[in-house]
Amino acid sequence: MKILFAASEIYPLIKTGGLADVAGALPVALRNKGHDIKLIMPAYQGILNKVAPIQKSINLGNPFGVGDLLLLETHIPDNDTPIWLLQCQALYEREDGPYVDKNGVDFQDNHLRFAALSWAIATLALHGNLIDWQADILHLNDWQTGFAAAYLKSWKVNHIPIVTTVHNLRYNGSFDMNQFSDTHLSAELLSMHGMEFYGRFSGLKAGLVYADAITTVSPTYAQEILTPEYGDGLDGTLRAMQDKLSGILNGVDYNQWSPEKDTLIPQNYGIDTLHLKQTNKLALLRENSLSEDLNYPVFGVVSRLTEQKGLDLVLQVMPALLEKGARLIVLGSGDKYLESGYLELQKKYPQQVAVRIGYFEDYSHRIQAGIDALLIPSRFEPCGLTQLYALKYATLPVVRQTGGLADTVFEEGDKDNGFVFKEADEESLKLAMERCMACFYDGNRWQQKQQNAMCYDYSWEAVTDQWVDLYQSLLNR
CATH class of the missing domain: 3.40.50.2000 (Glycogen Phosphorylase B;)
Known part of the structure; x- marks a missing residue:
């Protein structure tokens, strides 16, 4: 045709x-x-x-x-x-x-x-x-x-x-x-x-x-x-x-978005070499002058900073999780009050939060490879691509159950590849992130979810x- x-x-x-x-x-x-x-x-x-x-x-x-x-x-x-x-x-x-x-x-x-x-x-x-x-x-x-x-x-x-x-x-x-x-x-x-x-x-x-x-x-x-x-x-x-x-x-172009082929990340890895993902995590923390302790989870945001994406909720929930040792790396731009809110969070937690306003393709690849979990608490989401990239990089998505997020991320049985919540409110997001942190500390369970995530084929x-x-x-x- x-x-x-x-x-x-x-x-x-x-x-x-x-x-x-x-x-x-x-x-x-x-x-x-x-x-x-x-x-x-x-x-x-x-x-x-x-x-x-x-x-x-x-x-x-x-x-x-x-x-x-x-x-x-x-x-x-x-x-x-x-x-x-x-x-x-x-x-x-x-x-x-x-x-x-x-x-x-x-x-x-x-x-x-x-x-x-x-x-x-x-x-x-x-x-x-x-x-x-x-x-x-x-x-x-x-x-x-x-x-x-x-x-x-x-x-x-x-x-x-x-x-x-x-x-x-x-x-x-x-x-x-x-x-x-x-x-x-x-x-x-x-x-x-x-x-x-x-x-x-x-x-x-x-x-x-x-x-x-x-x-x-x-x-x-x-x-x-x-x-x-x-x-x-x-x-x-x-x-x-x-x-x-x-x-x-x-779909996803896995020629560009695959940790095995990606030329923009410090260390390539695959499902059989999942331990090498840690090299990317350490490099990302160093790049942002954050605490280099790999025993705590690193959450990430790669997104337009808008209420549609639910990123006002992350601002409300994040301080309690930072107090428990989590880290946060943010890349995006959008509503000025959200941009300034994230920059303020960075100022308050300089060892744990790194924020870049704008969009940089190379850096987005390093984030996907280096963080543990990607936050997408959208109020609505037609499809979403970042969660599809994250799955291939064994980065577990934390998503609201809407649109394409509901079609691709699951917290159940054999499909288990991330963390899902239903209501677009602070409490629901907080509980999902706490489940994520609890799973992170259960090494075997976390690795099983990572392997599940990498097996999904969302190619074009x-x-x-x-x-x-x-x-x-x-x-x-």
Whole structure:
């Protein structure tokens, strides 16, 4: 099959979250199965330095009055995956991140930036002759590409099947109606059964309503978003379209995330050499000038620092556990009050707590290899990737039972690979962390859980067939 895969971020070119990891790995896994994939994303500042030399350039004109939209054909050097980069200096070449300025505020013209991307995506889906390649399937991801489904709808043409994947329903890409005319979309689409969203218009809702299939990144999350608690105002829309909704768990690229192969950690190890993990633990403690006593557990956080991730709960619970000898290593950025809260904790416990604000890929690997347990007490979690990485590194996750965490981490019987709690409150998290510490001191039981964790296969190869089946079912219709 020929699949046009559209995303606003793709690892290793640019990454702010799990979407980039998926967009960087799923297409590669599909190509390995013999399918013909082309990616498309914006040419943000600095991206051209990370790809192979441009092979072809196509001028799509200036449909939005902000400058010509140029499609640049190249490929990702790491894995040779073909990619089209959409270049428009006024829209994409900015010194800050792909969505927000240096103060963390959304760019005022995000509606236009991603409408332009979506227009280009829809144009390629419809007119494959432009690039001498006609896709069979269009795969959209999140709100930034959802407008593409709206363009194809508004042009009133027969088009290839559309799959929209929701990586996080909370980010719905909704904008003020005063900005709608900038998109050049038909006002006919602005109904409650279209892309209208509580008096605004939404890129994600467009991607949902006008898709032929909707997927989320875990089976449990696909069920949760049908409820008001998790539906973020779209649960009614989704309940009306349940027949085209399914959940396919994200996978992991074990070429990058495996302690046996990882070139970014001090000491490689595997299930038969689990004792070597201690070398990474000691190196991590030394790197952070923390107490080097290996007889106490080291908890870790690698995450956006937000209430969604339940990281306000960790701040409340952690002091009592630090008093019992635990250590904590944190990597992430997000809400300023949480950032300052963790920095204050570090100041109070300098021998036991290390905090780095920001995201550093190399360091995240060293954390996964060096800590004993990873904290993910999320209030909701569409899939979660860090717990999947942790399992392979014999780092036991402590998670709330929600979304993809509920599908992958278990504290029971033969599946036992971590620590699970149900309610999003301090007491439930504290009890789970105390169970974790008690298990840590029971060496045989801890090692058995570690070995269980490492045996799980969450590779992309294991889930790719589900994607192939979904695409094929749409073509068969």
